[in-house]
Structure formats: C-alpha cells, structure tokens
Amino acid sequence: MNEQLLIVDRLTKAYPGVVANDAVSFGVAPGEVHALLGENGAGKSTLVKMIYGLVRPDSGTMTWKGAPYEPGSPHDARKTGIAMVFQHFSLFEALNVAENVALGMEDPPPMGQLAARIREVSTRYGLPLDPVRLVGELSAGERQRVEIIRCLLQDPKLLIMDEPTSVLTPQEVEILFETLRKLSAEGTAILYISHKLEEIRSLCDAATILRLGKVVGTCDPREKSARELAELMVGQTLHTPTRESADVGDVVLDIDGLSLESANPFGTPLKNINLKVRAGEVVGIGGVAGNGQDELLAALSGELPSHPTAIRLRGQDVGDLGPNPRRALGLLAAPEERLGHAAAPDMSLTENAALTGTIREHLADNGFIKWGKARTFAQAIIRDFDVRTPGPENVARSLSGGNLQKFVIGREVLQRPDVLVVNQPTWGVDASAAADIRQALLDLAAKGAAVICISQDLDELMEISDRFAALNEGRLSETRPARELSIEEIGLMMGGAHGMEVAHVQA
Amino acid sequence: MFRLEKRPAPSRFWTASTPVLAVVLTMLAGGAMFAFLGTDPLAAIRTIFWDPIFGEFAFYYRGQLLVKAAPLILIAIGLSLGFRAGIWNIGAEGQYIIGAISGAAFGLAFYPSESILLFPAMIVAGALGGWLWAMIPAILKTRFNTNEILVSLMLVYVAEAMLASVSSGLLRNPDGLGFPGSRNFKDYPAAHNNFLIESAGVHWGVVTAILAVIFAYALLNRHLLGFQIRLTGAAPKAARFAGVNPSMLVVICMGISGALAGLAGMFEVTGPAGQISIDFNSNYGFTAIIVAFLGRLNPIGVMLAGLLMALTYVGGDAAASTLGLPGAAIQLLQGMLLFFLLAVDVLANFKIRFGKTEAA
Amino acid sequence: MDLSSINPLVLLASIMVASTPILLAALGEMVTEKSGVLNLGVEGMMITGAVCGFVIAVETGSPLLGFVGAALGGAVLSLLFGLLTQYLLSNQVASGLALTLFGLGLSALLGQKYIGIKAPPTTDFDVPLLADIPVLGPILFRHDMMVYFSIALVALVWAVLKFTRAGLILRAVGENHDAAHALGYKVVRIRMAAIAFGGALAGLGGAYISLIRVPQWTEGMTAGAGWIALAIVVFASWRPWRVLLGAYLFGGVTVLQLNLQAAGVNIPVVYLSMLPYLVTILVLVIMSAKRGRAALGAPAALGRIFHASG
DSSP states (O other): OTTOSEEEEEEEEEETTEEEEEEEEEEEOTTOEEEEEEOTTSSHHHHHHHHTTSSOOSEEEEEETTEEOOOSSHHHHHHHTEEEEOSSOOOOTTSBHHHHHHHTOSSOOOHHHHHHHHHHHHHHTTOOOOTTSBGGGSOHHHHHHHHHHHHHTTOOSEEEEESGGGGSOHHHHHHHHHHHHHHHHTTOEEEEEESOHHHHHHHOSEEEEEETTEEEEEEOGGGSOHHHHHHHHHSSOOOOOOOOOOOOOSEEEEEEEEEEOOSSTTSOOEEEEEEEEETTOEEEEEOOTTSSHHHHHHHHHTSSOOOGGGEEETTEEOTTOOHHHHHHHTEEEEOSOTBTTTBOTTSBHHHHHHHHHTTTTTOEETTEEOHHHHHHHHHHHHHHTTOOSSOTTSBGGGSOHHHHHHHHHHHHHTTOOSEEEEESTTTTOOHHHHHHHHHHHHHHHHTTOEEEEEOSOHHHHHHHOSEEEEEETTEEOOOEEGGGOOHHHHHHHTTTTTTOOOOOSOO | OEEEEEOSSOOHHHHHHHHHHHHHHHHHHHHHHHHHTTSOHHHHHIIIIIHHHHSTTHHHHHHHHHHHHHHHHHHHHHHHHHHHTTOOOOOHHHHHHHHHHHHHHHHHHTTTOOOTTHHHHHHHHHHHHHHHHHHHHHHHHHHHOOOHHHHHHHHHHHHHHHHHHHHHTTTOOTTSTTOSSOOOGGGOGGGOOOOSBGGGTBOHHHHHHHHHHHHHHHHHHHBHHHHHHHHHHHOHHHHHHTTOOHHHHHHHHHHHHHHHHHHHHHHHHHTTSOSOOTTOOOSHHHHHHHHHHHTTTOHHHHHHHHHHHHHHHHHHHHHHHHTOOOHHHHHHHHHHHHHHHHHHTHHHHEEEEESOOOOO | OOGGGSOHHHHHHHHHHHHHHHHHHHHHHHHHHHTTOOOTTHHHHHHHHHHHHHHHHHHHSOHHHHHHHHHHHHHHHHHHHHIIIIISOOOHHHHHHHHHHHHHHHHHHHHGGGBTOBOOOOOOEEOTTGGGSTTHHHHHSEEOHHHHHHHHHHHHHHHHHHHSHHHHHHHHHHHOHHHHHHTTOOHHHHHHHHHHHHHHHHHHHHHHIIIIISOBBOTTTTTTHHHHHHHHHHHTTTOHHHHHHHHHHHHHHHHHHHHHHHTTOSSOHHHHHHHHHHHHHHHHHHHHHSHHHHHHHSOTTTTOOOOOOO
8 A cells, every 4th residue: 555645544533521533544545535424423523624734633643655644733733734624714804816716736836827817727727706895795616616625736746625516506516526536637636525425436546434533444436336335434324314295285475575684794685576375385495505695594583574465474564564564473583503503502402492482482481481381392393303401401512413403403493483483403413313304303293393495505505495495695586396407407406607617627 | 821611501609609719809909009008918907998987987987988988889889780781871970969069059040949849859860860971972862872981981071061060150159259169058958868777877878778678679680671781791682583572661761770870979068068069979980880790780789889988988088098098099999890700700600720731 | 361472383293202212113013903913902912011111211311212112112012912802713803992091001110110210311312304394393303213213114114004915914814814814824813923023113102102191100190191002093993104193193183182281271271181182082983984985994804813723
C-alpha cells in the first residue's frame, strides 16, 4: 500500500461524554474517490476536521505520501495540498467572491490577478462566477461554487467535500459529479462525506463506513445495494413510515398571492406564492437551501406578518395575525433551527413546552402561568414521543439533536393542530428519530390535519408527501402529485442547473 | 493555557456561588490596593465590610445601610428586568435625576401646602418623570431602531445639565440668599420623605424597594410577561416564535425601570438628600448596574447585592473618615467587583480544563 | 449678544483641536468593532488614558512620553476587557460597562494628587511652507503633532482595511468568526489585537484632552466623549473617512456652543451645553432610521460570543 496518498491510523478523539472517533483507520490513493459514510453523529465531521488541522487527535497518526503528517492548523493542511469544502460554508456574506477566495488561500495573488484566475478556472470547470459580486447576494449553489473554486485554485492533491450535494438540485449534482470525476482523472484524490447512498454508489471507488465513532466496514460501494449500505450505516433494519389512507377533506389553508420582503438583508423575498392545502394531506415543499424556506415558515407561523388576505385559515383572514392568535385558530409551526428558534437552549423543557403551548393547552390564567400544568404537558410530550431525558426540568440544550427534535415536533402535534407547518423536521437527526418524526407527521395527517413539510431532503419528501411543490428564488411551483414525479422532473421544478454547465476540461 | 468546556446544563452550584466568590476576590484585590495606598488592608476591609454591621458604631451605620440600599435596589430591580430581556437601559442616572426634579418640583410648586395628598402626588410625579425620560430611548428604539444604550446615556448628560440649571434657577430656594439649591424638604413636612423608623433607616423608599422586589419576583417567576422577558433574553428568535412583541417589551421594560429610577430619585431628594442641588445624585444610577449584575438579575439576588453595595458606601465613608482612604478607592472597589463577577461567571456555564489545548 | 466676537478662523482651528480626541477614540473603536467586538468601555479607556498621560507627562516633563503612557494604559485596560470577553466569554455589553465604571474609579484614584496642576506645554508643529499660507496656514497647518497624527491614522486604517491581507482577515473575523476559524484564522488573537488597538487609541484620545485641550486633570473630564465616539462609529457606518467627518462635525458642535456661550447669546447656557448630546441622539436617529444601508456597514458578528466547539 505504498502508493497511498493519505493513511489514517487509529485516530482517536474524545469529547466529554462521547468518543467522536475511536481508533479510526483508512487510506486514500491518488485519484481515488473515497466515501466516508455514516449517520449524523457517527464522527465523520470530527474525522475530516482532524485531517484538515482544525482539531487535534488525542492519539493515532496520519501519514502523507509516506511521511508523518501532523497538521497544527488548516494553514498546514493547505500547504500540504489538502483543501476542504465545508457543509456549512466558510464564507463571508459581506465580502465579495474574490476576497472570499483569497481568505481560503495560503499565498493569494494580488486581487486583480486573482479575479482573472477565478474567471478562468470557474469557466473551465463549468461553475461560472463573477469575482466582484458579494457572496451574500449569491444562491446556495453559487456559494458552493465559491468554495470549490477556492479549493481548485490551490491545485489540491486531496479534496475533502462535506455533504456537498445538500444545497444542489439533482441536475446540479450531476454536473458536480462530472467535475469531480474529471478532477479524479487528473489525479486528485477526493474524500467524499455523505449519508446519501445512491450518490455514493454512483460516484465513489471505495467507502469507509462509520457508526458511533468506529469503522464498521469498508467496501466498494458499487458492489453493494443501497439497502446493504444503509444497514451497515445504521446497524439495524429500519421500518419505513407507513400511513393509513385517509380521505382528503376541504381546503383548510389557502395561501393566496403571498409576497413578502425578508427580515434579513441577505434573505430571499417571497414572490406571489399560491397554495391550497386540504385536511388530511401532506404537502411537501422542496428546494435548495436559501430559496425562501425560512421566510415561508415565518410567514405561516406569524413571525412575519403579511397582507391579511394572503393567508386564510378555513376562510378566515389570518395574514396579519401574530403567532399566538394563529395558534388559537389551529395553525401551528415548527421552525428548522432547533436551538434558539424552536426552543430556548438554556430553558427547561417545561418552559419550552410553555413556549408555544400556553394558548391551546390553557397553561396561563389571567396572565399567570400554571407551571404545574406546563410540566404535565412537557411530561406528556416526553412520554408520547419517547424523548430520552431524565425529566422536564432539564434544559433543552442538554438533549441530543434527535431527542430535542422529537420534543419540538411532539409539542406541536400534541396540541391537535388543524394545520402544521414544519421546516426540515429531520435535519441532523439520527435515522431512528427521523423515522419516528415522519411517522408522527403521517399519523397527524391521517387524523385529518393538514401538514406542510418544507424540506431539502428529497427522499424524505417523496416518502411522506401526497403532493409536491418546489421553492426556487422565493417562488413556489405548481403542486404535482408526488407519486408521479421522477427525480429529473423534481430537479427541474427546483430550478434545474442554475447556470452550471459541464466542465470544459478534457479528462 | 486553559480550555473551556460547555456544560450540558448551567451549574446551579456555581450560579449561586459566583457572586460570593467575586466578593472574596474583590476583597483580596481590594486589600492589595489598600496596602499599595499605604493603608492596613485588614483594617480597611474590616472597616468597610464588618464594622458598619457589627462594630462599635453599628447603631448609626445600620440605619445608613438601608438608606443607601433602597435607591440602589429600586433602580437595579428595574434595570434587571430590562437586562434580562437584552434591553440595555444604561441611563438610569438620568431617569433618577429627572424623577427627583419632577417629584421635588411638584412639591415645591405647592409650597407651603399642608395637604396629606401632597406627598403621594409627588411620588406619582417622580415616577412619571423617570418614566417619561426612559420613554425617549424606548420610543426611538422601537420607531427608528436607535441604540438604546447610547441614547439613554446621552440623556444622562442632558439630565445633569437640567439639574444644574434648575438648582440654580427655577427651583432655587427664594429664601436661600442666592445660594444654589432648592428649599430643604426637612422644613416642609407635607413634602418630606421622613423616616418611618429612624433607627433602622426605614423611609418610604425602603418600603417601595421591598415592594418592588416582591413585584419583580412574582412577575419573573409566575407571570407570562416575566416569562416573555426571560425568553427574549435567552433566545430572541424563539421569543418571536412564541409570539412576543419585541417593541412592546422594550416599552414595558424601559418604562418600569424608568419609573423605578424616578421613584428612587424622588425619595432620595425629599429624604436623605433633603434638597435639589447640583450634586445630590451620588451616581446611584450607575452603581445600580453593578448591583443588578451582582444580583444575577434575580430580584432576591438584587436585594442582597444592593445591601452589599450599600455596605461599601457606608463602610467607605467610615474608612474615609477613620483611615483616610480616598473615596475613589471605593469607586474602584465597586468596579473591581463587577469585573470579578463577570470573570467568574464563566464557571456557571463552562468547565475549565487545564493542559492540552485545541489546535487553532 | 455679540456674535461678531466669534472669529471664524479661530473657530475652525479650534474645531480641529476639539475633534481630535473623539476622532482618535472613534477610529480605534471602529477597528475593534470591525473585528466583531463591541467594546462599550471607550469612556473608561479614555479617562484612564487621560490620567495616565497626564501623570506621566507631569512626572517626566515630556508630553510625548505622556501620550505613549496613555496609549499603553488604554491598551492594558482594554486587554482586561479582552480577557473577559474573549477568554472567559462574558457578555460584551456588561463587560464594556464594567470597564467604564472601573476606569472612572481607577482614574479618580490615580489622579487625586494631580488636581490643579498644569500639564507641561506641547509645542505646535508648523507644517513647513504650508503654515505660511495666509489665512489657511494658521487654521490648518499650525497645530500640535497629534492633530496630524490622527488624520494620518485615518488614512492608514482606511488603506490597511481596504488593501491589505491583514485588513481582509480582520474584516472576515468580524463578519463570520466560525468561518474564519474553520479556515484556520486565530479569531481570539486577532480580536485581542483589535481590542488593544482600540484601547490604545482611546487612551491617546483621553490624553489629548488632559494634555492639550484643557490642559489639566479633573475627575470625569472626558464627560461622555467616549460614548459620543461610540455613536460616531454608528454614524460613520464603520468607514474610516466618515469617522473623520463625524468627529469633526461633533467637534464643530462643541466648539460652536462654547463660542456661543462666550459670546453671550440669548440662549440659556443649559441648552447650549446639552447641544452635543442632543445632536448625537439626533444623528443616531437619522442613521438608524435608514436601516438597510447602515445594517450593511455593521460587521455581522458584532457583539457575538465566539467559542470554538472543536
């Protein structure tokens, strides 16, 4: 195995209460596309952070081209020839593209030359970019191009990509894969992190599978089925959520010409959104991150008031009502960001139960909160949704992502909503909690509630939605019955390739 | 080097004991400072922290304690409500001055009335004055998104200019031979905030301060508004999601703290200070910021912290007269206390690990 | 009332002197804020600088050493704030206030033996040739060195922020500390440097008041200049040349009201002395009301606590 580019040998890193990486070993050869596969919390991110010099291992060694490799910082990693595209972009919204690129390079050329190089390389790889535009004005897909171009300008020997496709449409994913295959043909090794099995099967030459910080298997992903990979990754057979067929009832929620400015200077305004949702159905809303998802949720939850008639609940105008009057009428919501938006991190679960439950659960009397009753409500959520916690007096941030998300969704479901709007209900949640949450949403619809599920996870949307629509630059597409849709069609609804084109380099 | 490790939940032990630790550290550092100034550190610390309560002249100092603590607690209770919600009213000193001026002016306008309604009306006037002064930064913030820290602070300087003006102009004692300063309220019984229990230093301001503590405690722990205040401070986005109207909260919190500061000023000027004069205000509005933090923005904590801070004032005066300790040293001691408190506060939310540090 | 007693040339020249302390402090605070740190302790650092500068200048007889000492004093004090906010993760608003309260106490203690003493005189520096230009020469080119130094510093800060890699990194840290950390920049160290720079300039600004503008030591002599400097940073939308403009504007208001007082204008003194503070509020209202543009100038990570979770 002398031709290996990078060898990772028994790397271990522990955090209080959790061993993130336990004696992890694997190797990457030049030109190889190597997948790191694992669930949320399996330790993939910690592992690549150690390779990129952001986190120092407790024990274990790394070897680069046969010599010991001990990066003290990302600068060392970049000097060695390792570049990384981050899942949560390492970009600066108020700076322009060229400045962002310069910040990720060790010896950037003067700005003028750099801009020319960006134009040249971005065109060559089919990822067109204007160096003087502010990154804050770019779409999520374009932002990723900035990250990739930043890496490519440094001629990396190893390119680390952390969940790169979560911000791309299916068409864009195809083009990205073309680019990656060409890079690999040029001899660049790629370490590809994902939990999307089909992608890994179509792109990668080898895979290392992590579960709870340990390597549980290595394989050639092209020789395994997605099902086999999933079982290796999760360690158990998962039940697929099922639903009892329910009759679809009358229109409960009617969004009629909703247009709204974003509260955030770099946010996406909503443009003329129309959608009717009937009792008993699940409407899935897909789209790449940053296309108005947060704004749509805020408009429906009442955090961003709009024109009174833009949103009607059972014929009643609610567009200008705040969150609590809407709750009283039966329109409930669960935003994407668990800590800080859906829940207050430093407050107890009892207090977090009162956060949205005061109105419908009658937790207040003349303005005085009945804490005993709030506690009982919190206990009911914990019991019914199998939230793993010692008790309702624990603070929200002491819960794992999956458990807190079950609490947040459970809190709304138990309030018997007529309409429930959720954004990214299973984002960053382990597979078993995700399955529970999806089942809860389906059960809620089966009991006659209307559910709107905004998500960037297309598999999830295909699994639970009756109808599908896509958000693209603040506009919502027509809805289509989910069962009839192909991935190709979904991609086009999400805006297609957004100006990306196939790389012009010869492989 | 050390490394901080976030605790899964805030430590109850450290939340309660950091103020005590901060006091101990302040005594140590303060002792070093006193030694540097050529004063016996042990004697100084005993004079400041011990003698006023247990010493030979404690009978005199104990009364002083409540007199100083009442305005501090009144102002700090109001401030702590706002601070909890992330609303930074730094201009309590201004609201305190304006409350004093309006309360006193109302009383002096009716000189020499003997009505028993006069004093209650003055109380209302004082609260109203402070409230109005606090409404300026509140309305500017909600209407124009202006920074309330800077506006409320600028208004302190404006209030001080007004105080200087009225004490030598509008409210000057007509029988005062041209000296600046208003009539003395001690000679105006219907408007005088007299001691209810002289030996203990209890006047109407002390009673009001106790009521304010109880009110704030009930508000924060039982009432929806208090929950909204805490929620806004802990997670502003979650508060919006919970249906809190941030503008409303700004107006309410600034209003309460302004009114309480105004009350404190009114009770001070008609009682212990005795008259409107250019320097009747003893920076209580600023010291109350320390009191609010030292009390961990918790009403009971604020009450204890107010008593402790009053002790440094009373003990500082004693140390100035018996040991010749400069007044500025006490001011510095109070500043140190806030510094140490903020420094050790980290223990409530983080564990400290020594040794190997993270890369980068 | 005798407005003719106000000489417009002298007025202009004195504006430059009156503006310099606020300019220095605001410029330093702007750099601190550009790195994403809100230090509300400017007033405390200024007054500490004022007393340090004064004491050292009196003891050594050298105003220059006084300024050096003031810069050091301000920087050391600001590092206390840095220790609290960057290493111990304290709330920046509370720590800034603590710094101001602490600085006021410290300066009162340090300066108590120096009340009533006059500072050693500083010599004005006549810019060669330019100082001899009739009318304009005496107004613009016959000041002490600090006036020119402060203006040169504005140009320097502007150039560093706009054209150098160090400036780019500083802005990046202020925009998004998590991203800067992920790229391997030492967020805490960069911020500590920016905090110390802000402290040093606030110290210089304070010393300018006690050594040149007044020149003697009185307790609390900065009288809110530090807070006004904070407001000027907002007014300037975090841009160096606009900091200069803002500082001169406020200097102008201050000088004007003093001159009007001296000229015995028929406006009560109380209103005139309120004027700088009221103008500050007015300017804040105007700048904040134009929300979109001002918000774009503010560093996105301003006031947020950074803790690398590893």
